[in-house]
Amino acid sequence: MKTKKLLALLLAGAMSASLLTGCGGGNTESTTTTDDTGDTSAETTSDLAYVQDKGTLVVGITEFEPMDYQNADGEWIGFDADMAKAFAESLGVEAEFQVIDWDNKVMELDGKTIDVVWNGMTLTDEVTSAMDCTNAYCNNAQVVIVPKDVADQYQDVDSVKGLSFAVESGSAGMEQVQALGANYTEVADQATALMEVASGTSDAAVIDSLMAAAMVGEGTSYADLTYTVGLNSEEYGVGFRKGSDLVEKLNDFFKTSYDDGTMMKIAETYGVQAAIIEQ
Template identity: 35%
Template sequence: MKRIVLAVFCAAMAAGMLFAGGKKDGPAAGGDASLTNITSRGKFVLGLDDAFPPMGYRNEDNEIVGYDVDLAKEVAKRIGVELVLQPIDWDAKEQELNTGEIDCIWNGFTITEERKANILYTPPYLKNAQVVVVKGNSPVNSLKDLTGKTAGTQAGSSSVDAIDEAPEFKSSLKEVIEYKDFLTALMDLDVGGIDAVVIDLVVANDNINRSGKDFRILKETLGEEEFGIGFRKNDKALADKVWETLLAMAKDGTVAKIATKWLGADISIIGK
């Protein structure tokens, strides 16, 4: 009887080891299947604000275009998957990512310590700053000149964080109005609804250059920052593959070509 029990026990142990060995590299054993999930599905879903030029926005034909879009298209092509552009409510971007609706946030996504607690970022790929835009004929020439005036910005953006992190400046303002996107805030500035817009430098420069509006950017800034691509915390394999591909694109000149097209010069910091 003991021999029978021992034989059954050994057989069970062997089967268990074989089963465990077969699942060793799978997600159930703690492995990261984020890259294989993308390649097997054949699609890479990018979440973005489709009103954030020049990073990602809709052109006259209602197509989503931009600097980040072109970078992502080339990355997806080299990985061998289809890029799916998914416009999202920027104020709910982290929720969209963590519920699996999108695979990454790639749209001038500022790296902050607070966000890093919940987001896995790539290294930074572009430098940026938070600036203040006013009308050309405005008497405002400094942050101090905005005392008692109304400023607008985009809800859920790093511009909101920049204002919060400058309590003296914020308390000097009469009001801070948060809009759905920066373009709406700039339109309100143009018609005199607000006195200034706190905005990303790359967006401000692009809007002024393309729209021809009589806007100007104050010399004082509310701080410098960097853009990164955001992934779910456990999706390291996918994040690493995207960054590895961008490094190869920087090395062969593709990034420089895309940056010159959208930003006027190769100001990328990928691999630098």
């Protein structure tokens, strides 16, 4: 039932969402510098060369099941994590995962603390103006989370406007709550937002539908919570520094892995196959 409900939300969103073909150029760049003697030397600004030289692709993430989360051994797994590992391997490097403050993701990227933001990131205008992004690879929606025993009271947008929400700072969910004009508290990540509702500190949360399907309801850690209203439709992309030549590399990797079935196989492992966008 949860899978069918998620699929209905995603299909409804996909019908109204415009097709995104990426949000930046992603061409390899080089600059030439001249010293006092007139000699010139090429100084590469290629992200690909930078990553391959240091041997790691540092991936900026938050705790976000089923996209990026840790198993019992402390290893980062999930659809995005597994895809990032496979992409890094294709470049001849290792993926290294770095938990970041989501609100500071652009600063982390530009400061080279991380090389890529790959964490179920919604392709908003703010994101696409600050980063060079890949083609969209996954459909999503922002959904309202409430305690199961009061869910029947909150089945449409108007009914939830008076609730007090917990939302991840700087997230697409926060934007939706702001649009509602509702009261909200900013928290570190979506997992914390769920904890706030479970503890009764907040009436509701707004999180990604993919996370809701994995973490809320029967058989999960939050069996007493459920998701009701879908507030929007959106698509996920991966973000790199402006001018990064890794954008084209990842777009090519997405297409190859979609065509050979690798992307869908990984998606099925984490139950997100209904949301995958054809490449």
